[in-house]
Structure formats: C-alpha cells, structure tokens
Amino acid sequence: MLRLRRFGCLMGISLAFALVGQAESAEVNLYTTREPGLIRPLLDAYTAKSGVTVNTVFVEKGLAERVAAEGARGNADVIMTVDIGNLIELVDRDLAQPVRSPVLEAAIPAPLRDGDGRWFALSMRARVLYADKALSDLNAATYESLAEPTWRGKICLRSGQHPYNTALIAAFLVRHGAEKTETWLRGVKANLARKAAGGDRDVARDIAADLCEIGLANSYYVGLMRSGRGGPDQQKWGEAIKVVLPTFEGGGTHVNVSGAVVAKHAPHREEAVKLLEYLVSDEAQALYAKTDFEYPVKAGVAVDPMLQALGPLTFDTTPLVEIARNRKAASLLADKVGFDN
Amino acid sequence: MTPARGLLYAASAMLAAVLLAPVLSLAVAAADGSGALWPHLAAYVLPQAIRDTFLLLAGVGILVIGLGTGTAWLVSAFAFPGRRLLDAALLLPLAVPTYVVAYAYLDLMHPLGPVQTGLRTLLGLRSPRDLSLPDLRSLPGCVLLLGFVLYPYVYLPTRALFLMRAGTLLEAARMLGAGPARTFFRVALPLARPAIALGTGLALMEALNDVGAAEFLGVRTLTVQVYATWVNRSDLPGAAQIALVMLVGVVGLVALERLARGGRGYAGSGHRDRPTARRRLSGWRATLALTLGLTPVLFGFGLPAGYLVWAAWQRLLGTGLPETLAAQALNTVFYASIATLVTVAMGLLVAASPHLLGRRSGSALIRAAGLGYAMPGTVLAVGLLAPLALLDNGLASLADAGLGWAPAVGLGTGAALVIAYTLRFLTISVGATEAGLARIPSTLPDAARVLGRGRLGTLLAVQIPLAWPAVLSGALLAFVDMAKELPVTLLLRPLNVETLSTHLYGEAARGTYEDGAASALLIVLTGLIPVALLLRLDRDAAPRQSRSDA
Numbered sequence: 075m076l077r078l079r080r081f082g083c084l085m086g087i088s089l090a091f092a093l094v095g096q097a098e099s100a101e102v103n104l105y106t107t108r109e110p111g112l113i114r115p116l117l118d119a120y121t122a123k124s125g126v127t128v129n130t131v132f133v134e135k136g137l138a139e140r141v142a143a144e145g146a147r148g149n150a151d152v153i154m155t156v157d158i159g160n161l162i163e164l165v166d167r168d169l170a171q172p173v174r175s176p177v178l179e180a181a182i183p184a185p186l187r188d189g190d191g192r193w194f195a196l197s198m199r200a201r202v203l204y205a206d207k208a209l210s211d212l213n214a215a216t217y218e219s220l221a222e223p224t225w226r227g228k229i230c231l232r233s234g235q236h237p238y239n240t241a242l243i244a245a246f247l248v249r250h251g252a253e254k255t256e257t258w259l260r261g262v263k264a265n266l267a268r269k270a271a272g273g274d275r276d277v278a279r280d281i282a283a284d285l286c287e288i289g290l291a292n293s294y295y296v297g298l299m300r301s302g303r304g305g306p307d308q309q310k311w312g313e314a315i316k317v318v319l320p321t322f323e324g325g326g327t328h329v330n331v332s333g334a335v336v337a338k339h340a341p342h343r344e345e346a347v348k349l350l351e352y353l354v355s356d357e358a359q360a361l362y363a364k365t366d367f368e369y370p371v372k373a374g375v376a377v378d379p380m381l382q383a384l385g386p387l388t389f390d391t392t393p394l395v396e397i398a399r400n401r402k403a404a405s406l407l408a409d410k411v412g413f414d415n
Numbered sequence: 416m417t418p419a420r421g422l423l424y425a426a427s428a429m430l431a432a433v434l435l436a437p438v439l440s441l442a443v444a445a446a447d448g449s450g451a452l453w454p455h456l457a458a459y460v461l462p463q464a465i466r467d468t469f470l471l472l473a474g475v476g477i478l479v480i481g482l483g484t485g486t487a488w489l490v491s492a493f494a495f496p497g498r499r500l501l502d503a504a505l506l507l508p509l510a511v512p513t514y515v516v517a518y519a520y521l522d523l524m525h526p527l528g529p530v531q532t533g534l535r536t537l538l539g540l541r542s543p544r545d546l547s548l549p550d551l552r553s554l555p556g557c558v559l560l561l562g563f564v565l566y567p568y569v570y571l572p573t574r575a576l577f578l579m580r581a582g583t584l585l586e587a588a589r590m591l592g593a594g595p596a597r598t599f600f601r602v603a604l605p606l607a608r609p610a611i612a613l614g615t616g617l618a619l620m621e622a623l624n625d626v627g628a629a630e631f632l633g634v635r636t637l638t639v640q641v642y643a644t645w646v647n648r649s650d651l652p653g654a655a656q657i658a659l660v661m662l663v664g665v666v667g668l669v670a671l672e673r674l675a676r677g678g679r680g681y682a683g684s685g686h687r688d689r690p691t692a693r694r695r696l697s698g699w700r701a702t703l704a705l706t707l708g709l710t711p712v713l714f715g716f717g718l719p720a721g722y723l724v725w726a727a728w729q730r731l732l733g734t735g736l737p738e739t740l741a742a743q744a745l746n747t748v749f750y751a752s753i754a755t756l757v758t759v760a761m762g763l764l765v766a767a768s769p770h771l772l773g774r775r776s777g778s779a780l781i782r783a784a785g786l787g788y789a790m791p792g793t794v795l796a797v798g799l800l801a802p803l804a805l806l807d808n809g810l811a812s813l814a815d816a817g818l819g820w821a822p823a824v825g826l827g828t829g830a831a832l833v834i835a836y837t838l839r840f841l842t843i844s845v846g847a848t849e850a851g852l853a854r855i856p857s858t859l860p861d862a863a864r865v866l867g868r869g870r871l872g873t874l875l876a877v878q879i880p881l882a883w884p885a886v887l888s889g890a891l892l893a894f895v896d897m898a899k900e901l902p903v904t905l906l907l908r909p910l911n912v913e914t915l916s917t918h919l920y921g922e923a924a925r926g927t928y929e930d931g932a933a934s935a936l937l938i939v940l941t942g943l944i945p946v947a948l949l950l951r952l953d954r955d956a957a958p959r960q961s962r963s964d965a
Contacts, residue, residue, distance in 0.1 A: 111925055135906070136797050282527060284526070401647065
C-alpha cells in the first residue's frame with residue numbers, strides 16, 4: 075500500500091509539471107479528425123521547414139462540440155476534418171473565421187473553398203467502384219446503375235450512415251430529387267450481399283473472398299492497399315480487385331474533400347494561416363498525393379501513379395455546399411429505406 | 416452539527432452536483448431541440464433499433480450469466496488439476512477492449528482468414544464460395560463476441576461470493592442429502608443472486624454502450640442510432656433526447672432489479688463463513704472440468720490475443736516498434752492511476768454515505784454515482800463539455816478578479832480527463848466498496864459505537880480497514896477499465912497526448928489496426944497486472960482455505 079501511495083505522490087508531482095510546463099516559441103494548435111498517422115508526415119515536414127511546433131489532438135466524434143465548448147478561451151488554431159458536411163458544419167456553427175490569403179486563393183480552385191475564406195479543401199478523394207477482376211464492361215459504370223436488378227446480392231458497401239456514403243446520397247439527391255433517390259437507394263439496398271457495415275477496405279476484402287462482386291469505396295484506399303502499406307494481406311485485397319471511376323449519368327465522378335478552417339478564436343491566427351498556406355504548397359500537396367494517395371487540390375501537382383492508372387478523373391460538378399446542405403436529408407433517407415438493417 | 420459533519424455534507428452535496436452535471440447539461444442540450452425527430456425515429460428507426468438492442472442485451476445477458484456463474488461455480492465447488500491456473504485465466508478477457516476483439520475476430524473468421532482458409536484446405540475446397548459459413552457481421556455474431564468478452568464481470572463477484580460466503584450453507588445442503596445439481600440450483604444460485612445481478616448489470620451496460628464493436632459488426636443498436644443522429648445530421652439536441660430516454664430506461668431497469676431483489680444483499684451475518692470445501696474430481700471428470708472452464712478463456716482471450724501477438728510480430732518484422740509507444744503507455748498508466756486514486760476516494764465517500772448521511776440521502780448518492788456508467792462514453796464526454804467550460808470560465812473570472820492565476824483544470828487539460836474517468840467508473844469502486852462494507856458483521860461497528868467512537872470514527876477505524884480488500888479490488892477493476900477506455904479519452908484529452916487506446920483507434924480508423932497491435936498488446940498487459948493483483952487479493956482474503964486442494 076505504501077508503494078501505491080508513493081506512486082500516487084510521484085504522479086501528482088508530474089501532473090503539476092505537465093500543467094505548468096508550457097512556454098514555447100512559435101507554435102500552432104491543430105485539432106483534427108484526420109488520423110495522426112495520415113497527417114504526421116506533413117506536419118513533421120512543416121516543422122522541419124518552419125521551426126514552428128505543431129501541437130495536435132486527434133478527436134473523432136464531437137470535435138465541433140469540443141471547440142464550441144472551449145469557446146473564446148479555446149486553444150484551437152486550425153481545425154482539420156474530412157467530408158464537406160463536417161467542414162461546413164464548422165462554419166454553420168460559427169466556429170470558423172474568414173481568412174483572406176492570396177496564396178490560398180491562388181492554389182485552391184474556387185469550387186473547393188468558401189468565397190469568404192471560412193473553409194478550404196486541401197485534398198480530394200473520389201468514390202470509386204471496386205469490382206471483381208473477372209467482370210468486364212464496367213468502364214461506363216454509373217452510380218445509378220448500382221440499383222439495377224442484375225446486381226442482386228452482389229454489392230458490398232459500408233454503412234449508409236457513414237459520411238462518405240451520406241455525401242454520395244446527398245449528391246444523388248441534389249441531382250435527381252427525393253423520389254428518384256429513394257427508389258435508387260431501395261434498389262441498392264436490395265442488391266447488397268451482406269450488411270452495410272465495416273470499412274471501405276472490407277469491400278475489397280469481401281470481393282477477394284467472393285462474397286460480392288462490386289462495391290463503392292474511396293479512391294485512396296486503392297493506393298494504401300496496393301502499396302503494401304497496410305501489410306501483405308491488404309496488398310492481396312488491393313490486387314484482387316479492379317477499380318473503375320463511375321460517374322453520374324451524364325455527369326462526373328462523386329468527389330469529397332478533406333479540408334480545414336481557421337478557428338474563430340484562434341490564439342495563433344497568423345501561424346494558422348501560414349500552416350494552411352503550407353498545406354497547399356507544391357511540396358505539401360505532393361506529400362498528400364504520395365503518402366495519402368489523395369488527389370491534390372492544386373492544379374499542376376502530380377497525382378500518384380497508382381491513382382493515375384485509374385484513368386482521368388472527371389468531377390461531378392454538383393457544388394460541395396449543396397451536397398453538405400443535403401446530408402441530413404440523405405441520412406434520414408438511409409434510415410427510411412432501412413439501408414443498414 | 417460538528418464541523419467534520421458539516422464538511423462531510425458539503426463534500427457530498429458538491430459531489431452530487433458534479434455527478435449530475437453531465438445529465439443536466441444533456442438535458443439543456445435536449446431542450447434545444449423541437450422533438451421533430453421523433454416521428455421519423457418512431458417510423459423508421461426505433462422498431463428495428465429497439466428489437467436489436469433487446470436481442471443483443473438478452474443474448475449477452477444469458478451468455479454472461481451462464482458463463483460467469485458456471486465458471487465461478489466450477490472453480491469454487493470443485494478441485495481438479497489446473498484449477499488454480501483456470502481461476503486466474505478466467506479473468507483474462509477483462510483486459511481486452513471489445514472493439515479490438517471485434518477486429519481480431521473478423522480477421523480470423525473472414526473467408527480469407529486463417530480459420531476458413533484452413534477449413535477449405537482440409538475439405539479440399541478451392542473457392543470461399545463453396546463453403547458458406549454464417550457471417551460474424553450480424554447480431555448473433557455480436558452477441559457471441561460480447562458475451563465471451565464480458566462474462567468476467569459476472570465471474571468476478573460471483574466467485575468471490577461463493578468463496579467467501581457459501582461454505583456453511585452449501586455444506587448444510589449437502590448434509591441434508593442434496594446432490595451437486597440441486598445444491599447449485601436451490602442454494603448456491605439464489606445465494607449468489609446479488610452478485611450475479613451486480614455483474615450482469617455492469618456487463619449489460621458495457622454491451623449497451625458499446626459503439627465500436629456494434630458499429631463494426633453492423634448491429635444497429637439504440638446507441639449506434641444516437642451517433643447517427645448526432646454525427647451525421649449535426650443534431651445534438653436530437654441525440655441528447657434519445658440518450659436521455661435511454662438513460663431513463665437503464666436507471667428504471669436498475670431500480671426495478673433492486674426492487675425485485677427486495678433490498679436483499681450481502682447481509683452481514685454474525686460470524687465469518689467458511690469457504691466451500693471443494694469436491695475432488697479426477698480422471699475424465701477433471702479433464703472435462705478443465706476443458707469446460709478453459710473454453711470461455713480461449714474464445715474471449717486466447718484466440719483474439721493470440722492473433723494480436725501474431726499480427727504485432729509480423730509488423731515488428733516489417734516496421735519496428737513505433738517510437739511513441741513508450742510515451743503512450745506512460746500516458747495511459749499516468750491518467751488511469753491518478754483517476755483510480757480519485758475514484759477510490761470518491762467511492763469510499765459515496766459507499767459510506769448511507770452510514771454517514773443516513774440511508775435515504777446515501778442511497779440517492781449511490782444511484783447518482785451510477786449515472787456516468789449508464790450512458791455511452793462519448794455521451795458522457797459531450798455532457799461534460801459544457802460543465803467543464805463553465806468551470807474554466809468561473810476560474811478565469813476568479814483569476815481576473817485579482818487572484819492573478821487560476822489552476823488549469825477545465826477543458827483540454829489532464830484534469831478534465833481525470834474528472835471524466837472518475838465519473839464514468841465511479842460506480843465500479845462504489846459497488847465493490849459497498850459490498851465490502853456490507854460483508855462486515857454489524858456487531859463490529861456497533862461495538863465501536865458503544866465504545867464511544869462517532870460514526871465517522873467508526874468508519875475510518877473499523878469499517879474501511881475491514882473492507883479494504885474489496886475497496887482495492889474495485890480500484891483494480893476501475894483501473895483496467897480506465898486503461899482501455901476510448902471514447903472519453905478521445906474527446907477530452909489535452910493537445911499532444913496519445914494514450915495506447917487513442918493510438919490504436921487512430922490506426923484502426925485508417926484501416927491499419929495491425930500497426931496498432933503493439934499498443935493493443937500493451938493495453939492487454941496493462942490490464943493483466945491489476946488482474947493478477949486482483950487474484951492475489953482474493954486469495955489473501957480467503958486465507959483459511961486449504962492451499963493443497965489443487
């Protein structure tokens with residue numbers, strides 16, 4: 075017991091040090107829903123270059139709530155997240171501040187940032203089709219065709235309530251309206267080979283295991299799997315599938331973004347803007363492409379060869395803001411058709 | 416009122432306010448919503464979510480009671496070679512977070528995984544299509560998985576009860592001619608009911624509040640729906656409404672169970688009971704007993720942990736250990752240790768409150784202490800955001816008002832994490848301490864009172880020292896839970912702090928959970944140390960037991 079007590083004292087003392095010992099030179103605080111493993115290389119490169127310390131905390135569910143609760147005394151400088159819906163939620167909840175930066179405006183095409191500088195997309199990912207290698211004639215595949223009865227019992231997907239699928243359903247809603255989207259979603263649901271669960275990689279794994287023939291998943295997983303970065307098993311899954319860029323009928327491929335805002339109460343506002351400007355530099359955009367297999371937002375930065383091999387990407391032109399506005403309706407619709415049941 | 420009693424009342428009132436704060440803050444959030452969500456929920460979500468939740472809880476309940484009670488009986492009523500080992504091994508699944516088990520099992524049981532691949536080779540089949548086994552990603556899969564991981568919550572208190580209390584009664588039953596089966600069902604089981612209820616309650620709350628495993632396996636429980644409403648529709652008021660309705664349901668069920676039990680508990684008898692004399696098994700019976708006992712250990716721990724070791728080893732060969740592993744482990748132990756100390760102190764206060772404040776206020780405090788465990792971790796954390804911010808601002812205005820400095824205890828500090836852990840796991844410490852206090856024959860404190868000690872003095876000098884083993888066992892259980900805790904840690908931790916579980920989750924979230932296997936193993940190891948201590952405690956607590964019996 076004595077030992078336990080002594081241990082407690084030690085812990086108390088170190089806690090006190092942890093609380094007091096904060097006095098740094100240039101630093102910037104990053105709150106992110108992006109997994110640390112994905113952004114660490116970028117941040118390390120930034121620190122090496124600028125000497126600025128990047129303090130991070132990876133929060134998943136509830137990031138916006140935490141920043142909102144911290145309020146004016148909060149630490150957040152930059153808030154980074156994936157999915158346009160999550161990004162615009164930060165703006166809607168008044169957690170972001172407008173930023174005027176010629177660097178950001180020159181690097182990011184207008185549809186991929188807010189006109190008032192309250193949010194900026196930093197990278198893009200396409201919602202692509204994974205398919206059994208034996209299948210042919212998929213090059214003209216459309217999202218609409220996934221509801222066709224020929225696919226009965228052959229489709230694998232993650233939850234219809236996952237933001238990646240919600241955004242796709244929302245894009246469908248903007249394009250086709252509520253009635254047609256519901257019919258489509260019921261069709262896709264009827265075609266599922268298994269419960270809508272797991273992650274995007276499981277689509278490839280289940281196709282490799284002959285549980286299903288096709289499915290939708292994000293483009294960067296192709297790179298992450300095939301590069302062997304996820305281990306030899308995932309490499310096998312990646313190689314067991316072929317990847318096609320589907321489009322909306324008469325349109326392009328559905329694209330979502332990762333992005334960031336400068337927090338409304340950022341204690342280091344200038345550093346925050348500098349970090350964002352670095353993230354759209356040629357160097358950082360190339361890193362996004364190389365380490366995370368994402369599509370750069372900046373024109374002229376090369377896409378990773380593994381994604382290049384999928385063919386040229388034609389974006390769906392539905393405005394991202396419109397997609398974000400429809401995510402609630404999309405989520406309710408997924409409930410209504412019992413997509414995950 | 417003496418100053419000491421005044422202080423006691425003030426401390427209890429403050430604690431009660433802290434315990435209720437997250438619920439109040441959720442209620443405020445819920446009141447912000449219009450209620451427009453409910454017709455949609457009633458039409459499309461609730462019928463299925465309530466059914467799945469009910470089936471999940473019923474299934475897990477049956478499994479944990481069966482496995483927990485059965486194994487507890489096995490190790491306390493029989494002697495056979497390997498019993499001591501089994502005794503310890505049965506606690507092992509406690510050390511593994513459920514969502515990690517879910518990941519490991521999906522890898523193991525997937526058509527491309529080792530089990531099915533092996534089966535196909537054995538049967539000479541080539542395509543996974545030729546061998547169609549039920550998918551783990553289903554409600555039955557989730558029930559099995561959670562049942563085999565959560566049964567130690569029942570095993571631990573039930574076993575303690577059999578060891579400590581059952582001796583005389585069981586021998587009486589046997590002397591009166593009852594066979595082993597009759598003794599078990601007519602005497603042991605009713606006797607163990609409070610312990611079984613306690614453990615099952617904990618296990619079911621774990622199952623209900625689980626999001627990781629359920630979501631991953633595609634089971635749409637009410638909790639998963641709270642998250643869909645909140646995260647995907649930015650509808651915090653709606654989510655808070657569902658969460659509060661669920662909380663009312665849980666609290667109601669717990670109250671109902673207490674009512675049905677009619678206040679029966681571990682009532683202290685006048686003398687210390689002898690432990691059960693074990694029936695000696697030999698030959699095939701002994702082998703059968705050991706095999707039966709090891710089965711839940713194999714499924715709840717052996718297979719998933721074995722797989723993790725293998726995966727971690729594969730990774731180690733490829734990439735080496737992550738440099739940050741030591742820091743993560745230190746953070747984990749650091750926060751869990753401090754929070755455990757706080758939890759034990761608070762647990763003592765709460766559990767002793769019926770003795771100090773009177774039965775009525777005391778039991779109200781005990782129930783309030785259960786709130787943090789009765790809701791999903793993230794919901795608790797979100798509920799704590801506003802109170803912590805309030806605390807922050809209050810302290811800041813104090814500082815502005817001339818103090819010049821205020822302690823950093825609010826949002827984004829380690830203190831916030833400690834507060835949150837304490838609220839979440841306080842009930843574990845309270846429950847254990849309560850049971851420990853109740854086991855003390857009432858003659859002892861009565862004697863102290865007669866000899867002139869006050870209530871507080873009696874508690875400090877007599878009751879708490881006697882209940883100390885139970886207090887410690889609660890502390891260790893709370894520590895294990897804190898070390899593997901994820902959702903609260905993820906939302907509330909300070910900048911630059913990664914624990915083993917947040918790191919593992921970060922890897923899992925990007926689909927490379929094998930990279931986190933080393934962290935997962937360290938969580939398991941961190942959990943094993945207190946589990947080992949728990950066993951020693953129990954052994955010391957039953958010292959008069961013959962050590963030669965196995």
